[in-house]
Each structure stands twice: as C-alpha cells, then as structure tokens.
Amino acid sequence: MNASTVIGPAAAGEPTGTDVLRLEDLHVSYRTAGGAVPAVRGVSLALPAGGRLGLAGESGCGKSTLASAVLRLLPRSAEVGGRILLEGEDVREMGWGRLRAVRWARASIVFQGAMHSLNPVRRVGDQIAEPILLHEKVGRAEADRRVARLLDQVGLVAARAGAYPHELSGGQRQRVVIAxxxxxxxxxxxxxxxxxxLDVMIQAQILRLIGELVAEHGISLLMISHDLAVLAENCDRLAVMYAGRIAEEGPADQVFAAARHPYGRALAGAFPRIGDPASRHGxxxxxxxxxxxxxLPAGCAFAPRCPIAADACREAEPPLIAAGEQRLAxxxxxxxxxxAK
Structure with missing residues (x-):
C-alpha cells in the first residue's frame, strides 16, 4: 500500500462518480536555494457532492498548501505533481482562461484573514458584485440586487454594501468574504x-453560518483548521495531516473521540472538553x-514525538492501513x- 489515501465514500480507491473534488497522489514542493522542500507528500482525497470534509493539523503540516493547490493559487516556486480533479476536470491542465472561469463559479475559497482577501480601497458591495458581473454577464442593477440578497443571507443589512473593509468589524468582514x-x-x-x-463568540456565529449556507445550497465543503473540535462539530469526515501526509481519516466524531493515530490523539487531547474535568484540569x-x-526524519515523521514509537517506526514510513470501519491510520x-493505558 502506498502513502496516499482516499477520503470519503471512495475510501477504497474507487471513484463514486459524484465526487466534486478528487486529489490523486498530490505532491507539492517549493524550490529554495537549498533545494526542493516538500509540503504535501502523496495525498489522495475524494469529496462527494454535498459532503463536508475537515482537514486538521499543526501549522506547517501542509493544509494551506493543499487548499491553495485546489485552485492553483500557489506561488511560482511551487512544483506540483499528481492530479486535482474538479468535477472530473484536471485543474492542473486548465488554460488560464478556463481556470479563470472555474474560480468563483465552480469553486471558491475563504481565507482566514478577511482583510487580506478584501481590497481596502473598494466598497465591499463592488467586491461581491465583481465575480457576478464577470461570470454571469448580468447588468449592474441585477448584480446589486444579488449583492443585497447575499448580504442578507450572511446576516448583514444591504446598506453595508457601501462600506469599505476598514469600516466593518472582523466578523462582518468575514461575512462579506463568505458572501x-x-x-x-x-x-x-x-x-x-x-x-x-475571530473571538470565540463570533467564531461560533461564523461556523454556524457556514454550516447553514452549505446545507441550504448543497455545496461541498473542505474546511481546514488546527482545531479538531471545530471540525468534528461541522464536518462529516475528518482527516489529520502531519508532515505533508494524511496520518488518519474517518468519520469526524470517531476520529475526534477515539483517534487511532497517536498524533490525532494528541491533537484531540490538547483541547479541554466541557463537562470533562479530567481534560479541563489535565x-x-x-x-x-x-x-x-x-x-524529515527517517521512517515515520511523527516517531520523534510519539509516546509509543518502536524501532520499526524509524525504519520505514508507515502506509495507511485499515483502522476500523471506514477508517484508516x-x-x-x-x-x-x-x-500504554
């Protein structure tokens, strides 16, 4: 078995025919003065129509590189291998005209910092209207009506369309980006x-908003976070990434409650749980x-931090193997x- 994995209904490696996103043996490395540095190493992933997949891991594990690769938003220093299939069409083989047509219309991305996503010298309504005018060839009046409806959907009054990003709070700006x-x-x-x-209260509102809108419109969601609890609450399935590879994947509630990989257990245990004194105090x-x-170290990249590592763990990188029903580790x-208990 190789180092890659397929996530979701295609966990056995067979396409379902309904996958909105499918990555096949994705590799991404960055060219540096010291040579190529791997960021994503052989990840395969399938996300069905209407599915919600969470991708977790510490900073530097390759999550954001993977996200940017989906819509070819990586810098020129990136070297990409494998296939990125969006509704069966390989994003890597698209010409720039086709890629421009796909962005926003078939797939869009919400980054963590809204101020980095918004143009500070343009009104937010104009920025929401831009992809509508570009992709749907409607008139300005219709685009403005669509903007008003979108702002209402994300909990903002239509008058906020005339605001500049700096005139909005952090939560309001993130709602604009979602719109x-x-x-x-x-x-x-x-x-x-x-x-x-965002602060905790606004975070909960935004997560609830994303979940409601995704369900209402039947949109597939790939959500990336370092917080397993957030992903377990908002996603159907959960994949844990470490050192550019998938360390574990399976149903979100099972991975969060009883991870089979020691790294997944460590991530889940890092967050105290309400009503659980043991996790709160220790x-x-x-x-x-x-x-x-x-x-990267020889063998399993997690071995130097693993409490149950054995000599065999340092000899070869472990493949993903069955870890229960619809689970791999x-x-x-x-x-x-x-x-060890």
Missing part, C-alpha cells in the same frame, strides 16, 4: 482557517515541534494504545 464565496453558486467551498482571527499536550520539511503501533 463573495457564495456569489456565483459554486459546487465547492474551501474554508482555510475561516475563524482563526489537558494532554504534545512535546516538541513538527519536523522541518527540508529535513498510518501507524503500525495503533494497537499498542491499550497497552
């Missing part, structure tokens, strides 16, 4: 840490830092958890 993502009724939304920069942390992508020691 932009919905403007052309895409089949897929990639939400890359959409609430990281949250489990994770010693050390993720490895430098330019100098890249760990040859997953059964040792019972012994």
């Amino acid at each position: 932009m993502a919905l403007a052309c009724s895409p089949r897929l939304i990639v939400a890359d840490e959409p609430t990281t920069a 949250p489990r942390g994770l010693p050390g830092d993720p490895p430098d992508p330019a100098h 890249a760990c040859i020691r997953m059964d040792a958890w019972q012994e």
Whole structure:
C-alpha cells in the first residue's frame, strides 16, 4: 500500500462518480536555494457532492498548501505533481482562461484573514458584485440586487454594501468574504482557517453560518483548521495531516473521540472538553515541534514525538492501513494504545 489515501465514500480507491473534488497522489514542493522542500507528500482525497470534509493539523503540516493547490493559487516556486480533479476536470491542465472561469463559479475559497482577501480601497458591495458581473454577464442593477440578497443571507443589512473593509468589524468582514464565496453558486467551498482571527463568540456565529449556507445550497465543503473540535462539530469526515501526509481519516466524531493515530490523539487531547474535568484540569499536550520539511526524519515523521514509537517506526514510513470501519491510520503501533493505558 502506498502513502496516499482516499477520503470519503471512495475510501477504497474507487471513484463514486459524484465526487466534486478528487486529489490523486498530490505532491507539492517549493524550490529554495537549498533545494526542493516538500509540503504535501502523496495525498489522495475524494469529496462527494454535498459532503463536508475537515482537514486538521499543526501549522506547517501542509493544509494551506493543499487548499491553495485546489485552485492553483500557489506561488511560482511551487512544483506540483499528481492530479486535482474538479468535477472530473484536471485543474492542473486548465488554460488560464478556463481556470479563470472555474474560480468563483465552480469553486471558491475563504481565507482566514478577511482583510487580506478584501481590497481596502473598494466598497465591499463592488467586491461581491465583481465575480457576478464577470461570470454571469448580468447588468449592474441585477448584480446589486444579488449583492443585497447575499448580504442578507450572511446576516448583514444591504446598506453595508457601501462600506469599505476598514469600516466593518472582523466578523462582518468575514461575512462579506463568505458572501463573495457564495456569489456565483459554486459546487465547492474551501474554508482555510475561516475563524482563526475571530473571538470565540463570533467564531461560533461564523461556523454556524457556514454550516447553514452549505446545507441550504448543497455545496461541498473542505474546511481546514488546527482545531479538531471545530471540525468534528461541522464536518462529516475528518482527516489529520502531519508532515505533508494524511496520518488518519474517518468519520469526524470517531476520529475526534477515539483517534487511532497517536498524533490525532494528541491533537484531540490538547483541547479541554466541557463537562470533562479530567481534560479541563489535565489537558494532554504534545512535546516538541513538527519536523522541518527540508529535513524529515527517517521512517515515520511523527516517531520523534510519539509516546509509543518502536524501532520499526524509524525504519520505514508507515502506509495507511485499515483502522476500523471506514477508517484508516498510518501507524503500525495503533494497537499498542491499550497497552500504554
């Protein structure tokens, strides 16, 4: 078995025919003065129509690189291998005209920092209207009516269309970015840490809003976060990334409650749970830092931080293997958890 995995209904590696997004053996590395640095290493993933997939991991594990690769938003220093299929069409083979037509209309992305996504010298209504005018060839009056409806959908009054980004709060700006993502009724939304920069109360509102809009419009969602609890609450399935690879995947509630990979367990244990005194008084942390992508250790990349690593873990990189019904984990020691308790 190779190092890649397929996530969702195509977990056995067979296409379902209804996948909105499918990655096949995706590799991404960055050219540097010291040579190529791998960021994503052999990830395969399938997201069906209307599905909600969460992708978790620490900073530097390759989540945002993967998200940017979906719509070819990577810098020129990136080298990409494998296939990125959007409704069966390979994004890597699209010409620039075709790619421009696909962005916003078939797939859109919500980044974590709304101020980095919005033009500070243009009114937000004009920015929401731009993809509508570009892709749907409607008149300005119709575009303005669409903007008003979109603002209402995300909980803002139509008058806010005349505001500049700096005149809005952080939560309001993120709502504007979500309205932009919905403007052309895409089949897929990639939400890359959409609430990281917001306070807890506003974060909950934005997550609820995204969930409601995705369900209402039947949109597929790829949500990226370092917080397993957020993903478990808002996604059907969950994949955990470490050092550019998928370490574990399966039903979101199962991965969060009982991860089979030691890294997934460490991520879940880092967040205290309401009503659980043990986790509140003694949250489990994770010693050390993720490895430098330019100098990955031999064998399992997680072995230097793993509490149950054995000599065999340092000899070869473990493949993804069955870890329960519709579950996979890249760990040859997953059964040792019972012994370690």
